[in-house]
Amino acid sequence: MSIRSTWVLADIRANSFGCAPALRHDARKSLRRAKGFCGSSVISFGRRKLGRSDGSLVEQVGIAGDEADGDAALMARIAARDAAAFRLLADRHALALRRIAYRMLGDASEAEDVAQETLARLWHHAARWRPGAFGVAAWLNRIAVNLCLDRLRRARFHGGGEIPDRPDETPIAxxxxxxxxxxxxxxxxxxxxxxxxxxxxxxxxYEDLSNAMAADALQMNVKAFESLLHRARLALRTALAAAGVVGPADARVA
Incomplete structure (x- = not known):
């Protein structure tokens, strides 16, 4: 399972939602130092591993500053039907799109379809993009999230919609x-x-977006997003308490 699931659990156990960003980053620092937490897993689908000079591995989670600055220029070229610019921008963002879709849908094939459809919309509608507070990545995130929500609604309407189990069959101590x-x-x-x-x-x-960026992806204001996130955390507390993962003290409403 992903180390990021441990960050979620650390926040639930901390019982103080007002400091969630700090908790996420504190958990990241401590858990990455621990041995045995960074094995490969299906939940890490699409995350690029990069080697350090000391031989250790780090995860490429986001886009480097220079690349992000160049996204706008690439978008202008894509709007002019520059296929090379499209391939470069797609390479930069495809992994993140697959990760978001996989974590929303729980199916690698569905996630690939969403990523491809998002990139197809990038190609066809690049001229509609306008520079905003969060750039091209946020625009693509919004498209991918909406496509995932549409698929979940359709699956539920047709009697499906359950996320498949993700068993970890690796022997563990x-x-x-x-x-x-x-x-x-x-x-x-x-x-x-x-x-x-x-x-x-x-x-x-799982994607380390700020509340403002996540709100933008869901097309809602920050205050509404914070309320949504608070409800999600409370629901997680209740579910994890029922599963015996957190105790009654952890599960109480702050």
Whole structure:
């Protein structure tokens, strides 16, 4: 299971939602130092691993500043039907789009379809893009999230919509079993959230977006997003308490 599921659990256990960003980053620092937390997993679908000079691995989560600055120029070229510019921009953002879609839909094939459809819309509608507060990545995130929500609504209407189980069949030591079970419980609890609450958790914890950027992706104002995120966290507390992952003290409403 993803290390990011542990960040979610750390925030739930901290019982103080007002400091969630700090908790996420504190958890990241401590957990990345721990051994045994960074194995590969389906929940890390689409995340590029980069080597350090000391031989360790780090995750490329976002886009470098120079690349982000160049996105606007690439968009102008794409609007003029420059295929090379499209390929470059697609390469920059495809992994993040797949990650978001996978965590929303729980299916790698569906996630690939959403990423491809998002990039197709980029090609066809690049001329409609206007520079905003968060740039091209936020625009693409918004498209991908909306496509995921549409698919979830359609699946539910046709009697489906459940996210598939993601079993981890890798043998693990008894000492790590509890950690794996807790992460699995977090993944299951996130998967069971209402669609927009799930999106709020995915964008905030798994994609490390600010509340403002996540609100933009969901096309709502920041205050409304913060309310949505608060409800999602409370729902996670309740689900994790029912699963025995957090105790009654952790599950109480702050």
């Amino acid at each position: 008894d000492a790590a079993m509890l950690v794996a079970q807790e992460r699995a419980a977090v993944v299951a609890a996130v998967a069971a959230l209402p669609d927009r609450q799930r999106a709020a958790i995915v964008l905030t914890y």
